[in-house]
Amino acid sequence: MKFSINHQQIQVFAKANWLFVVLILVTFTSCRKEDDASKNSTSTYVPTPILASDVFPREFGIPALPSDNPLTVEGVYLGRMLFFDPVLSYDSSISCGSCHKQEFAFSDPVPVSSGAFGLKTHRNTPSLFNMAYSKKFFWDLRVNNLRDLVFEPIQAHNEMAMTLPRLEGKLKNIARYKEYFNKAFGHAPNVVDMSKALEQFMLTMVSYQSRFNRFFPGDSIQLLSSSELRGAFLFNGLVNFNNGVTNGADCFHCHGGELAQQQNLNMGGFANNGLDVVHTDKGLAAIDNKSTSLGVFKTPSLLNIEKSAPYMHDGRFKTLDEVIDHYSDNVNFNSPNLHPLMDHGGIHLNLSAQQKADLKAYLLSMTDNKFLTNPAYSNPFKK
Ligand code: HEC
Numbered sequence: 001m002k003f004s005i006n007h008q009q010i011q012v013f014a015k016a017n018w019l020f021v022v023l024i025l026v027t028f029t030s031c032r033k034e035d036d037a038s039k040n041s042t043s044t045y046v047p048t049p050i051l052a053s054d055v056f057p058r059e060f061g062i063p064a065l066p067s068d069n070p071l072t073v074e075g076v077y078l079g080r081m082l083f084f085d086p087v088l089s090y091d092s093s094i095s096c097g098s099c100h101k102q103e104f105a106f107s108d109p110v111p112v113s114s115g116a117f118g119l120k121t122h123r124n125t126p127s128l129f130n131m132a133y134s135k136k137f138f139w140d141l142r143v144n145n146l147r148d149l150v151f152e153p154i155q156a157h158n159e160m161a162m163t164l165p166r167l168e169g170k171l172k173n174i175a176r177y178k179e180y181f182n183k184a185f186g187h188a189p190n191v192v193d194m195s196k197a198l199e200q201f202m203l204t205m206v207s208y209q210s211r212f213n214r215f216f217p218g219d220s221i222q223l224l225s226s227s228e229l230r231g232a233f234l235f236n237g238l239v240n241f242n243n244g245v246t247n248g249a250d251c252f253h254c255h256g257g258e259l260a261q262q263q264n265l266n267m268g269g270f271a272n273n274g275l276d277v278v279h280t281d282k283g284l285a286a287i288d289n290k291s292t293s294l295g296v297f298k299t300p301s302l303l304n305i306e307k308s309a310p311y312m313h314d315g316r317f318k319t320l321d322e323v324i325d326h327y328s329d330n331v332n333f334n335s336p337n338l339h340p341l342m343d344h345g346g347i348h349l350n351l352s353a354q355q356k357a358d359l360k361a362y363l364l365s366m367t368d369n370k371f372l373t374n375p376a377y378s379n380p381f382k383k
Pocket residue numbers: 083088094095096097098099100113114115116121122123124125126127128131134136137138139140146149150153154158159160198202298
């Protein structure tokens with residue numbers, strides 16, 4: 001009986017043992033915390049991942065995203081703040097959002113925009129959305145990804161006129177950036193993570209809710225009015241003259257698909273659409289020095305086209321009517337490097353007034369009001 005241990009004794013013994021284990025664990029984890037804390041200034045680096053399927057609609061498919069810059073709630077929000085923050089410019093006067101305005105599909109309603117010190121941009125400010133699906137950026141396609149791209153407007157003397165050391169210094173001294181760079185990347189503010197945050201924000205700018213997108217690829221025809229439907233046939237029909245009248249205007253080769261933009265660069269993703277005989281802006285030729293690239297520009301998406309006037313790389317057309325008149329009546333057949341789809345054997349499309357109105361009605365169905373007012377893309381500093 002001497003060595004018998006009763007039930008109560010066993011419990012006490014077990015409890016002591018358990019307490020011991022807990023104590024060891026607590027000491028161990030608190031040491032690890034200290035280790036982490038010495039690496040980062042605080043221990044808040046636990047970014048929340050965003051699922052690509054929550055950002056990109058099934059109809060568009062999941063685009064190829066940069067594997068070294070996963071989308072996170074904190075990264076995207078940091079990018080959104082940076083996009084709308086004038087501190088990115090030399091004199092804190094201009095943000096990305098000063099030229100890329102949400103209500104105009106992130107374009108600017110003027111032929112050329114005003115940057116720092118009142119200087120003008122050389123080209124028209126393009127609209128911004130569905131960039132996750134693009135492989136080349138700028139009118140002359142000179143940049144391959146959004147992360148590299150952001151350094152151009154920031155440093156261009158006629159846009160934000162900023163230097164990178166000065167910008168990094170500014171960001172490091174702003175409390176919200178100290179907090180958010182740490183939350184998103186686990187570091188103090190620096191320009192590399194800045195470019196990644198802007199990339200994340202821009203990748204999430206997706207426009208897919210226009211009536212056109214609900215109609216596409218043609219299974220909900222009842223969504224379109226009869227004029228829009230006739231416009232759809234013109235837009236998506238091949239040029240085919242019958243007694244001088246064509247029932248197709250062939251826009252789709254270059255502006256086709258649910259993104260209203262040819263993604264395959266060699267199939268109309270860039271082109272000379274016959275604006276000029278003499279190219280004062282060389283376009284792609286200024287980048288690759290090829291004579292065949294003279295006057296060649298990136299084919300823009302036509303989604304939200306109602307909102308992104310004026311049109312073309314130099315903003316020369318104020319209205320969609322002027323654009324349609326160009327394609328119908330004014331294509332310069334003598335333009336060097338004119339895209340073969342533009343010349344129709346040297347005959348102008350000569351669309352009737354009704355056909356022009358139908359084509360325009362179809363283009364207007366591409367407006368996505370949800371995108372234009374989506375609070376996820378709005379200026380976070382304006383509440
Ligand atoms: C002063 C006006 C202005 C500011 C400020 C500005 N942009 Fe732009 N943005 C333009 C113009 C003009 C172009 C076209 C330039 C070209 O193609 O040569 C452009 C082109 C772009 C494009 C290419 C779009 C495409 O589809 O090819 C992106 C992306 C972009 N800007 C993002 C930004 C970001 C991000 C910022 C802030 C860091 C910014 N922009 C600041 C005027 C501006």
